[in-house]
Amino acid sequence: DGGITQSPKYLFRKEGQNVTLSCEQNLNHDAMYWYRQDPGQGLRLIYYSQIVNDFQKGDIAEGYSVSREKKESFPLTVTSAQKNPTAFYLCASCRGNRNQPQHFGDGTRLSIL
Amino acid sequence: GQQVMQIPQYQHVQEGEDFTTYCNSSTTLSNIQWYKQRPGGHPVFLIQLVKSGEVKKQKRLTFQFGEAKKNSSLHITATQTTDVGTYFCAGLNEKLTFGTGTRLTIIP
Numbered sequence: 001d002g003g004i005t006q007s008p009k010y011l012f013r014k015e016g017q018n019v020t021l022s023c024e025q026n027l028n029h030d031a032m033y034w035y036r037q038d039p040g041q042g043l044r045l046i047y048y049s050q051i052v053n054d055f056q057k058g059d060i061a062e063g064y065s066v067s068r069e070k071k072e073s074f075p076l077t078v079t080s081a082q083k084n085p086t087a088f089y090l091c092a093s094c095r096g097n098r099n100q101p102q103h104f105g106d107g108t109r110l111s112i113l
Numbered sequence: 114g115q116q117v118m119q120i121p122q123y124q125h126v127q128e129g130e131d132f133t134t135y136c137n138s139s140t141t142l143s144n145i146q147w148y149k150q151r152p153g154g155h156p157v158f159l160i161q162l163v164k165s166g167e168v169k170k171q172k173r174l175t176f177q178f179g180e181a182k183k184n185s186s187l188h189i190t191a192t193q194t195t196d197v198g199t200y201f202c203a204g205l206n207e208k209l210t211f212g213t214g215t216r217l218t219i220i221p
Contacts, residue, residue, distance in 0.1 A: 035211075041213065042119075042201060042211045042212055042213040042214045043156070043201065043211040044211075045208070045209075045210075045211075048208075059114070090155060090156070092156075098205060098208075098209065099143070099144060099161070099163075099205065101146060101158035101161060102146075102156075102158065102203075102209070103158070104155040104156050104157070105155060106154070106155050107155055
């Protein structure tokens with residue numbers, strides 16, 4: 001079945017540590033997105049990529065980094081510069097046209113030890 | 114920048130009552146999308162509205178897009194326990210901006 005796979009489902013980070021969240025899709029979608037979800041704040045866009053080897057900052061990119069070396073993969077690194085990383089992270093993808101609906105993965109819940 | 118607000122933030126209804134969530138954008142939108150997120154789950158696309166004044170129905174759900182393309186609403190008739198979740202609108206202009214969501218709980 002086609003879909004988006006995020007891993008791990010739960011992740012714990014120590015102070016000063018970088019962690020990487022995985023997002024893989026086999027939908028052949030061009031565009032991929034990373035969102036952060038905090039209670040009562042909806043989804044906030046961290047980074048997005050509309051084509052391989054290209055990505056743009058979203059509304060809350062500080063403390064995060066991404067890469068898009070392959071069409072299927074869009075990993076997100078939460079760096080030690082992100083002082084409040086505890087949140088639910090959602091990856092999404094859609095076809096190249098911005099009018100297309102976004103398909104989401106099951107999310108990764110990141111907590112601080 | 115573009116902001117999309119939803120009200121109410123929370124709504125508790127008795128099973129069988131109706132429910133409405135409202136979405137307002139600070140800018141005119143190209144289109145608006147609606148998503149539903151079940152507790153512990155991920156957002157799932159419900160529908161997209163494109164035309165000014167457009168109304169679409171999905172069984173007990175009615176979606177409207179305002180004449181000025183700056184607001185939208187989702188109305189659920191005779192709620193059921195399966196309607197529980199958070200409903201998000203997402204407005205498209207230069208980029209897709211998600212609303213703050215309305216969390217619906219049902220009292221059996």
